[in-house]
Amino acid sequence: MPADIASRTDIESLLTKFYERAFADDVIGFIFTEITHLDLATHLPVIANFWEDILLGTHHYHGNPVKVHLEIDRLSELNENQFNRWLFLWQITVDRYFTGPIADEARHRANNIAKVMIAKILQKRQ
Numbered sequence: 001m002p003a004d005i006a007s008r009t010d011i012e013s014l015l016t017k018f019y020e021r022a023f024a025d026d027v028i029g030f031i032f033t034e035i036t037h038l039d040l041a042t043h044l045p046v047i048a049n050f051w052e053d054i055l056l057g058t059h060h061y062h063g064n065p066v067k068v069h070l071e072i073d074r075l076s077e078l079n080e081n082q083f084n085r086w087l088f089l090w091q092i093t094v095d096r097y098f099t100g101p102i103a104d105e106a107r108h109r110a111n112n113i114a115k116v117m118i119a120k121i122l123q124k125r126q
């Protein structure tokens, strides 16, 4: 029986599993491997800071995710279908490894953030 997300280590392992799927994905994989050549060794700690703040109440992340994704959109236009795919991969990865209120929060917050992000991207493009 999986346990809930309870530590930085849990978040790092969730992100590692998630990006394994995302990099290999037919719909969004190319954005990581061909458009941005994302170096996970550098980025995973930053993204872990983001999620640790949201899920465990720390204050480590000082970035601007909307701005970062607007920059990606300039390299290769992002669309709702890709965001839905990102969310689907996130939901199944959370479900596969964790269960409990923090895991529910991880799914719920990703959903809200993704909706805001894509809305801002589409709005900025007009």
Ligand code: HEM
Pocket (backbone or CB within 6 Å): 028, 031, 032, 036, 038, 043, 046, 047, 050, 063, 064, 065, 068, 069, 072, 078, 082, 083, 086, 109, 110, 111, 113, 114, 117
């Ligand atoms: C189609 C959907 C998405 C794609 C293709 C995508 C892709 C990426 C890529 C390539 C980066 C690294 C950018 C760089 O080179 O600096 C990144 C960073 C990041 N992504 Fe996403 N992303 C998506 C959706 C999301 C969503 C929904 C969230 C949050 C719920 C999220 C959270 C983050 C965070 C926190 C960072 C780090 C930002 C920073 O460097 O400060 N992403 N994303």
